[in-house]
Amino acid sequence: MGVLGPKMAFRVLVGCKRVIDYAVKVRVKPDKTGVVTDGVKHSLNPFDEIAIEEAVRLKEKKIATEIVAVSCGPPKCQEVLRTALAMGADRGIHIEVPDEEYASLQPIHVSKILAKLAAQEEASMIIVGKQAIDDDCNQTAQMTAAFLDWPQATFASKIEKTNGDLLVTREVDGGLETIKVKLPAVLSTDLRLNEPRYATLPNIMKAKKKKIDKKKPADLGVDITQHVEVLKVEEPPVRQAGVIIENAEQLVSKLREAGHIQ
Amino acid sequence: MSEKLPAKITTHYSVIPRDKDPRWKDVDMERVSDEFDAVIVGGGPAGMSAAIRLKQLANDAGKEFRVCLVEKAAEIGGHILSGNVFQPNSLNELIPDWKEKGAPLHTPVKEDKFSVLTETGRIPVPVIPGLPMSNHGNYVIRLGNLVQWLGEQAEELGVEIYPGSPAAEVLFHEDGSVKGIATADVGIAKDGSPKETFERGMELHAGITMFAEGCHGHLGKQLYKTFNLRANCQPQTYAIGFKELWEVEPSRHRPGLVEHSLGWPLDRFTYGGSFIYHLDEGAPLVAVGFVVGLDYKNPYLSPFKEFQRYKTHPYIRQTFEGGTRLSYGARALNEGGFQSIPKLTFPGGCLIGCLPGFVNVPKIKGTHTAMKSGMLAAESVFETLNQENTQSNTIAPEPSSYQELIQNSWVWQEMKSVRNIRPAAHNFLGIWGSILYTGTIYFLFRGKEPWTLNHGGIDSSHLKPAAECKPIEYPKPDNKLSFDLLSSVALTGTNHDHDQPAHLTLLDDSKPVEHNLAVFDGPEQHFCPAGVYEYVPTEDGKGMRLQINAQNCIHCKTCDIKDPSQNINWVCPEGGGGPAYSGM
Numbered sequence: 083m084g085v086l087g088p089k090m091a092f093r094v095l096v097g098c099k100r101v102i103d104y105a106v107k108v109r110v111k112p113d114k115t116g117v118v119t120d121g122v123k124h125s126l127n128p129f130d131e132i133a134i135e136e137a138v139r140l141k142e143k144k145i146a147t148e149i150v151a152v153s154c155g156p157p158k159c160q161e162v163l164r165t166a167l168a169m170g171a172d173r174g175i176h177i178e179v180p181d182e183e184y185a186s187l188q189p190i191h192v193s194k195i196l197a198k199l200a201a202q203e204e205a206s207m208i209i210v211g212k213q214a215i216d217d218d219c220n221q222t223a224q225m226t227a228a229f230l231d232w233p234q235a236t237f238a239s240k241i242e243k244t245n246g247d248l249l250v251t252r253e254v255d256g257g258l259e260t261i262k263v264k265l266p267a268v269l270s271t272d273l274r275l276n277e278p279r280y281a282t283l284p285n286i287m288k289a290k291k292k293k294i295d296k297k298k299p300a301d302l303g304v305d306i307t308q309h310v311e312v313l314k315v316e317e318p319p320v321r322q323a324g325v326i327i328e329n330a331e332q333l334v335s336k337l338r339e340a341g342h343i344q
Numbered sequence: 345m346s347e348k349l350p351a352k353i354t355t356h357y358s359v360i361p362r363d364k365d366p367r368w369k370d371v372d373m374e375r376v377s378d379e380f381d382a383v384i385v386g387g388g389p390a391g392m393s394a395a396i397r398l399k400q401l402a403n404d405a406g407k408e409f410r411v412c413l414v415e416k417a418a419e420i421g422g423h424i425l426s427g428n429v430f431q432p433n434s435l436n437e438l439i440p441d442w443k444e445k446g447a448p449l450h451t452p453v454k455e456d457k458f459s460v461l462t463e464t465g466r467i468p469v470p471v472i473p474g475l476p477m478s479n480h481g482n483y484v485i486r487l488g489n490l491v492q493w494l495g496e497q498a499e500e501l502g503v504e505i506y507p508g509s510p511a512a513e514v515l516f517h518e519d520g521s522v523k524g525i526a527t528a529d530v531g532i533a534k535d536g537s538p539k540e541t542f543e544r545g546m547e548l549h550a551g552i553t554m555f556a557e558g559c560h561g562h563l564g565k566q567l568y569k570t571f572n573l574r575a576n577c578q579p580q581t582y583a584i585g586f587k588e589l590w591e592v593e594p595s596r597h598r599p600g601l602v603e604h605s606l607g608w609p610l611d612r613f614t615y616g617g618s619f620i621y622h623l624d625e626g627a628p629l630v631a632v633g634f635v636v637g638l639d640y641k642n643p644y645l646s647p648f649k650e651f652q653r654y655k656t657h658p659y660i661r662q663t664f665e666g667g668t669r670l671s672y673g674a675r676a677l678n679e680g681g682f683q684s685i686p687k688l689t690f691p692g693g694c695l696i697g698c699l700p701g702f703v704n705v706p707k708i709k710g711t712h713t714a715m716k717s718g719m720l721a722a723e724s725v726f727e728t729l730n731q732e733n734t735q736s737n738t739i740a741p742e743p744s745s746y747q748e749l750i751q752n753s754w755v756w757q758e759m760k761s762v763r764n765i766r767p768a769a770h771n772f773l774g775i776w777g778s779i780l781y782t783g784t785i786y787f788l789f790r791g792k793e794p795w796t797l798n799h800g801g802i803d804s805s806h807l808k809p810a811a812e813c814k815p816i817e818y819p820k821p822d823n824k825l826s827f828d829l830l831s832s833v834a835l836t837g838t839n840h841d842h843d844q845p846a847h848l849t850l851l852d853d854s855k856p857v858e859h860n861l862a863v864f865d866g867p868e869q870h871f872c873p874a875g876v877y878e879y880v881p882t883e884d885g886k887g888m889r890l891q892i893n894a895q896n897c898i899h900c901k902t903c904d905i906k907d908p909s910q911n912i913n914w915v916c917p918e919g920g921g922g923p924a925y926s927g928m
Contacts, residue, residue, distance in 0.1 A: 103418075103837070103839075105837055105839030106837040109670070121926040121927050122926055123422060123926065278541075279543070280530040280531060280541060280543055280919075283506060283527050284376040286506065287506075
C-alpha cells in the first residue's frame with residue numbers, strides 16, 4: 083500500500099519510412115510502372131525524422147520511457163532504423179516486406195501493422211510523419227487511429243503533456259488549432275514541430291549494439307494483399323517556353339490567335 | 345563619401361577561429377574518441393583496397409586488427425566519378441575470385457577508337473597495341489558501383505565503415521606525429537555561431553592513419569606543409585573531368601566500344617579530350633566525358649560549355665541523338681604523374697591513391713594504380729604495427745616500407761615510363777607535342793629516355809589577364825544534346841544543409857573582387873561545374889560582390905586548384921552533403 087508504485091511505462095512507437103532523398107532528381111522508369119529506385123540515394127523521410135526527434139525529446143523530459151522505431155519494407159529499411167537508433171530510439175522493429183510486395187504496400191496496410199504492433203507492445207503513443215515525401219499520402223496516422231479507435235492529433239507543431247492528456251497545437255489551413263487528446267493517441271508531425279538532432283558518429287557506433295527485431299506482416303495477422311493497382315506513372319509535361327508580350331494590343335492579338343477570345 | 349565596407353563572406357571556423365569568438369565562449373568543445381589500429385580517410389578504390397588488404401593480412405595472421413574507414417558521402421560510391429575503363433590487374437591480385445563474388449565488371453572492351461576532331465570532321469588515328477591508349481583485357485565499368493561492391497567486401501571482412509562522416513581535422517601527438525583524425529562538427533549556423541543542435545565531431549585515434557581523399561584532398565593539402573612532403577617533387581597539375589551517363593537509342597549502342605578524341609572544340613594550347621564508353625549492363629547506357637587541363641590560359645574559358653558543345657559535333661552527336669541524359673557530374677583529376685609524386689610517408693601516416701596521385705595520364709587510368717598503392721601501403725602499415733621490436737622514434741610509427749614497396753613495384757615503372765608525354769605539350773606545339781612525343785620517343789624508348797620534362801608551374805599561374813584575352817562565344821544549349829549548367833547540377837543530386845558556414849572558404853574576403861574580378865573577370869564563374877560562384881551587383885548597386893552558392897558544390901576541387909589568387913580553400917562541409925552520384 084505504499085505511495086511509490088512501479089513507474090508507468092510510456093512506450094512510444096515511431097513510424098520510419100525509407101524514401102528517395104529529397105535532393106535527388108526523380109526519374110520515371112522506362113516501362114512507366116514507377117520511378118527508378120535502384121542505386122538511387124535514399125534517406126529517412128524528413129517528417130519521420132521529426133517524429134523520432136520529438137519522441138527522443140519526450141524521453142529526455144522523462145515523459146516517455148521507451149522509444150521503438152518501426153519500418154516496413156525490404157532489408158534496406160534497416161538503414162533508417164539505424165538512423166533512428168542513432169538519434170536516440172531504444173530498439174527497432176523491421177517488418178519484412180519483400181521488394182515485389184513492397185511496391186504495392188499502402189498506408190492501409192501500414193496502419194494495420196502499426197495498430198497490431200501498438201497493441202502487442204502496449205504503446206501509449208504512436209507518432210509518425212504527417213506524410214511520406216514519395217507518395218504524399220497523409221493517411222497512415224489517421225487510419226491507424228481509426229483501427230485502434232484512438233484519438234488522433236495530426237500536423238502537430240507543438241506537443242505538451244498535461245496529466246493523462248496531450249495538448250497538441252496543429253497546423254491547419256486557417257492558422258493554428260490547439261486540441262486536447264486523451265492518451266493513448268496517434269500523432270503526426272508537421273515541419274515546425276522541431277529541428278532534428280544529427281545522428282553523430284559516436285551515437286551511430288552505439289546504435290550498432292541496439293536490437294532490431296524482425297517480424298513479418300503475417301506474424302501480426304495482417305494481410306498485405308494489393309489494394310491499389312498503379313496503371314501508369316508519367317513525367318509532368320515539359321514546360322513550354324513563355325513569350326514576353328510588349329503591350330496590351332499584342333496580348334489581345336495573341337489571345338485571338340490562340341482562339342481564347344473572338 | 346560613403347565608406348567602402350570590407351566584404352564579409354567567409355564565416356567558417358577555419359578562417360574565423362572559435363577560440364577567439366565570443367559566441368563560442370561557453371560551448372563545450374570536448375570530443376569523444378575511439379581507438380583503432382588503422383584509420384582510413386576516404387572510401388574510394390584506394391581506401392577500400394587498403395582496408396580489404398589490412399583485414400586479409402590480419403585474418404590470415406589470426407590477429408585482432410581494428411580498421412575504421414570514414415567517407416564524407418552519405419552512401420559509399422556517392423562521390424565517385426570516373427570514366428571508367430578499368431585495368432583489372434590490381435583487382436585480380438586483391439580479390440582473385442571477384443567474378444564469383446559478383447564484382448560489377450560486365451563490359452569487356454571490344455573495340456578501341458581514337459580520333460582527332462576538327463570543327464566539322466574527324467580524323468581517325470590508329471590505336472597501336474602497346475601504346476598507352478590500347479585497352480585489350482580491360483573493362484568498361486561504373487566505378488561508383490565497383491566501389492560500392494568493394495565496400496561490401498570490406499564490411500564482410502570486418503572493416504568498420506562510416507559514410508556521412510567527413511574527416512575535418514588531422515590530430516597530432518605532442519611530438520608532431522599523426523594521432524588520427526576528427527570528423528566534422530555539426531550544428532553550426534551559416535553565420536558561424538553554434539546552433540542548439542551543435543555537436544562536436546568524434547576523434548578517431550589510430551596506430552597509423554592512411555589518407556585516401558582522392559585528387560587534391562584538403563587534409564593532404566595540410567599534410568604537405570606540415571611534413572614538407574613536396575620538397576623534392578614538382579607541384580601537382582590537374583585537369584577537370586566531366587561525365588554524363590546517357591541512355592541512347594538501341595541502334596546507336598555498341599557495348600564494349602571505347603572511343604577517345606582530341607582536338608575540337610579545344611585549341612592546341614588547351615590540353616584535353618573526350619571519352620565515350622558503351623556499357624553492356626542491360627539498358628543501352630553510354631558514358632561520355634570531357635577533360636580540360638587546368639593549365640589553360642584564357643580566363644573566359646568554360647570547361648563545362650566546351651563539353652556541352654563537343655556533343656554537338658557532327659560525328660559525336662550521332663551516338664546521342666534521340667537519347668536521354670541520365671546523370672551529370674565533374675571532378676578534378678591529377679595530370680602531374682611521376683614528377684609530382686610527393687613523399688608518401690610521415691610519422692603516423694601515409695598517402696594513397698589519387699591523393700598523392702598515380703594517374704597514368706596518356707592511358708587516362710588511375711584506378712589500378714590507386715588500388716595497388718592502397719594494397720602496398722596496407723602491407724607496410726600491418727608490418728609496421730606488428731613489428732616485435734618497435735624501432736620508432738616517434739609516438740606513432742612511420743610506415744616507411746610503403747615508400748620502398750611502391751618504388752619497387754610496377755606502379756612506379758608505369759608512372760615513370762609515361763612521365764614525359766603530358767609535359768611535352770608545354771611548347772608551341774601544344775597538345776601535338778604530346779601526340780608526337782607518344783608516337784616517336786615514347787614508342788621507341790618507353791620512358792627510358794634520360795631526361796624528365798617540367799610541368800612549368802602550378803595550374804593557377806597560367807591564367808592570362810582578361811584584358812589580354814577574348815571572351816569565347818559559346819552556342820546556346822539545345823536541350824537535346826547540350827544543356828545549361830543549372831539543369832545539369834540538378835542531375836548530380838547534390839545538396840548541403842543551407843544553414844551552415846560555406847565550406848568554400850576565402851582566406852581573404854576582399855581578394856575576389858579586388859583581384860579575380862578586376863584582373864581575370866572572375867574566372868570562377870566559368871570554371872566551376874556547379875554554378876557555385878557568381879559575381880552579383882552589391883545592394884547599393886555601386887559595385888560587385890562574390891556570391892558563393894555553397895549548396896550547389898559537387899566537391900570537384902577545381903576552384904581550390906585554379907583560383908588565380910589561390911585564395912579559395914575548400915574544407916569539408918557537414919557530413920552527407922555533396923553529390924549523390926549513382927554508379928558514376
